[in-house]
Amino acid sequence: MPSTTYLPMGHYKAILWDLDGTLMDTGPGIFAAFRHVQKLKGWPEIDDKTLHTLVGPPLVQSYMKTFGISETEGIEASHLHRAYQKKYSYQLSLSYPGMAELLMQLKDRGYLLAVSTLKGEVIARKTLEAGQLDQFFDTICGVTPNHITAKKSDIMQRALDHLSLTTRDALLVGDSRFDAFGAWKKMMPFVAVTYGYGFHSAADADPWHPLHISDSVDDLNTFLSTL
Structure with missing residues (x-):
């Protein structure tokens, strides 16, 4: 598998997030x-x-x-x-316990936050609103009616464009090979989580060589606090 590890820690201005199985149990x-x-x-x-x-x-x-x-x-x-x-x-849908606190801490530290999801964009917004997580994001990007077959990398690029950033400024957090492949396509570092629906274990995510693999929101919080 290709590597999704590219840049040293402390470089990032923004964190892009998958939604399904990463931010919320949808x-x-x-x-x-x-x-x-x-x-x-x-x-x-x-x-x-x-x-x-x-x-x-x-x-x-x-x-x-x-x-x-x-x-x-x-x-x-x-x-x-x-x-x-x-x-x-x-x-x-329900937000994962501890996710709101994690996002609040990242915002307090000055990170830009974006959602890049293969979910329909309107549904993504409604889902995040229902989970009271929408307030933490600078942009929410998903599949639109005009681009029904958009790929993950396309949606990631749209989020970066909204933030006026390049792929060198951000990393992606996600729970599946679709997220990992999107990160690889954009040459963007990737953090894998195994508490969702895609990767079931560290062994599933290992072949993509992510920056880190988290099995819980608490562990993800601990890792992201080192950035």
């Missing part, structure tokens, strides 16, 4: 939306094990892979999914 809301679309379409029921693998990856791809459908059908399913999340299931 699984219950995502599960509800997948099941809603599956029933609406009359597709085979999704088992719990499969559902847990669908938190974080690009939504269109998830529908295509799970149900064996075309990209056009996947895009249609993603619109139905996000409409349901926007109206109902975003409310099922």
